[in-house]
Amino acid sequence: MSTPPDTQRPVSQSCGAASMEKIVSLCKRRGFIFQSSEIYGGLNGAWDYGPLGVELKRNLKNYWWQVTVHEREDVVGMDGSILTHPAVLTASGHVEGFSDPMIDCRSCKAHLRADQLVEKKGAKQCPNCGGKDLTVPRQFNLMFETHVGAATDESSIAYLRPETAQSIFVQFKNILEVSRRKLPFGIAQIGKAFRNEINPRNFTFRSREFEQMELEYFCRAEQGMELLEYWKKERLRFYENIGISHSKLHVLTVPDDERAFYSKGTYDIEYDFPFGRQELEGVAYRTDYDLSQHQKASGKSLDYFDEETKQRFVPHVVEPSAGVDRTVLALICEAYSEDQAPDEKGKMETRLVLRFHPRMAPIKCGVFPLLKNNPQLVAKAKEIVALLRPHMLVFYDESGAIGRRYRRQDEIGTPFGITVDFETLGEKDPALGDTVTLRHRDSMKQERVAIQDLPSILREQLA
Numbered sequence: 001m002s003t004p005p006d007t008q009r010p011v012s013q014s015c016g017a018a019s020m021e022k023i024v025s026l027c028k029r030r031g032f033i034f035q036s037s038e039i040y041g042g043l044n045g046a047w048d049y050g051p052l053g054v055e056l057k058r059n060l061k062n063y064w065w066q067v068t069v070h071e072r073e074d075v076v077g078m079d080g081s082i083l084t085h086p087a088v089l090t091a092s093g094h095v096e097g098f099s100d101p102m103i104d105c106r107s108c109k110a111h112l113r114a115d116q117l118v119e120k121k122g123a124k125q126c127p128n129c130g131g132k133d134l135t136v137p138r139q140f141n142l143m144f145e146t147h148v149g150a151a152t153d154e155s156s157i158a159y160l161r162p163e164t165a166q167s168i169f170v171q172f173k174n175i176l177e178v179s180r181r182k183l184p185f186g187i188a189q190i191g192k193a194f195r196n197e198i199n200p201r202n203f204t205f206r207s208r209e210f211e212q213m214e215l216e217y218f219c220r221a222e223q224g225m226e227l228l229e230y231w232k233k234e235r236l237r238f239y240e241n242i243g244i245s246h247s248k249l250h251v252l253t254v255p256d257d258e259r260a261f262y263s264k265g266t267y268d269i270e271y272d273f274p275f276g277r278q279e280l281e282g283v284a285y286r287t288d289y290d291l292s293q294h295q296k297a298s299g300k301s302l303d304y305f306d307e308e309t310k311q312r313f314v315p316h317v318v319e320p321s322a323g324v325d326r327t328v329l330a331l332i333c334e335a336y337s338e339d340q341a342p343d344e345k346g347k348m349e350t351r352l353v354l355r356f357h358p359r360m361a362p363i364k365c366g367v368f369p370l371l372k373n374n375p376q377l378v379a380k381a382k383e384i385v386a387l388l389r390p391h392m393l394v395f396y397d398e399s400g401a402i403g404r405r406y407r408r409q410d411e412i413g414t415p416f417g418i419t420v421d422f423e424t425l426g427e428k429d430p431a432l433g434d435t436v437t438l439r440h441r442d443s444m445k446q447e448r449v450a451i452q453d454l455p456s457i458l459r460e461q462l463a
């Protein structure tokens with residue numbers, strides 16, 4: 001018996017089938033993302049990543065780190081603390097000004113961000129109950145405050161960082177000294193950030209605890225605008241390299257009156273989520289604002305000495321700042337698709353496929369013995385698992401009809417399936433001994449390949 005055909009191409013593809021309801025349900029059912037503290041009713045704005053979600057997130061972060069730090073001569077990394085000294089966030093302007101205008105609805109008691117109100121016949125209304133009895137907007141600071149040590153007075157206040165960037169600025173001088181870089185050069189960081197969002201919403205898109213991938217790329221003032229363009233292009237290329245389609249990415253030039261006062265240019269890279277076009281990443285030319293603020297407030301020099309011109313100056317900076325969780329969500333939305341494909345009896349059925357780029361897919365390869373009660377097939381399949389495991393995350397599955405096993409992997413986006421059948425054992429044709437069926441998720445095409453070639457074939461496709 002050889003591997004049953006699954007070679008008919010899927011008949012129709014409807015990549016636009018993603019709705020948030022279907023995505024949230026798939027994420028829970030297959031172990032990508034769960035609500036935090038779910039058994040206690042959930043903690044609003046916080047999410048836990050399950051076994052597949054954590055792999056997807058790691059693949060994203062590792063790829064960002066690879067292309068941003070490892071593959072570049074001009075960028076080094078750091079990992080700063082989450083607990084932040086209040087002086088840092090006072091100097092950066094967060095203590096004073098990191099706030100959103102908040103309005104309360106007196107009818108249903110909802111707290112709302114001012115831009116969430118709906119307008120009907122010229123009057124602002126609560127989006128929840130339609131109530132018009134609203135308070136005037138007041139500024140609500142988004143930072144999480146905590147106390148360090150046993151005392152809980154003014155002197156012990158610390159903050160959970162609202163962005164990873166500030167620790168990069170504060171460590172600029174130390175890192176400059178130890179890395180002995182010349183301008184332009186960058187410092188990269190991936191880590192948690194916290195914002196007490198007034199209304200967390202759209203699944204993980206707006207959370208209170210999330211991760212950022214930030215690069216502060218330091219340069220001379222005259223290089224700022226050019227590097228802003230450079231990083232915008234680099235970042236767009238990144239999204240395409242992880243499988244986000246060009247047509248769903250958009251660059252918004254943030255208008256002068258909406259930009260931070262110190263920024264000379266800001267782009268938002270946006271993605272067409274099922275709930276609308278929303279920001280994935282900001283790329284901003286922040287001038288020398290951050291380093292100058294910290295230099296002023298700390299009294300410590302954060303300047304750069306140019307050995308050629310013998311000049312000292314505070315470097316300018318361009319910052320591409322991306323959200324890990326938002327990008328994971330975009331990857332899932334982008335990958336989600338439903339098509340019609342024949343089952344083992346040839347009857348058409350709806351197939352749910354996550355068409356992840358192989359680089360991002362949580363599991364790279366499923367390995368299946370055709371029958372679980374045949375010790376030779378099982379042993380061969382386990383040998384293949386051992387052969388591939390040092391190179392990639394593989395999943396062994398022996399239960400259920402082979403078609404069902406393929407579908408289960410399609411649903412979580414596994415790009416390759418390997419089936420060990422009787423031909424592998426050389427029973428039909430000795431020439432086919434030690435070959436397996438390699439199935440491709442998207443086309444459902446199958447090819448016969450030698451076991452010994454599997455690591456190189458798969459590694460090439462995953463690169």
Ligand code: ATP
Binds near residue numbers: 205281321
């Ligand atoms: P928004 O306007 O959507 O609130 P922002 O402009 O305040 O975002 P930045 O301060 O530029 O966001 O942060 C950089 C990136 O961090 C964002 O592009 C986004 O990907 C991510 N991010 C910011 N806030 C959140 C959040 N509450 N939940 C998840 N990711 C976030």
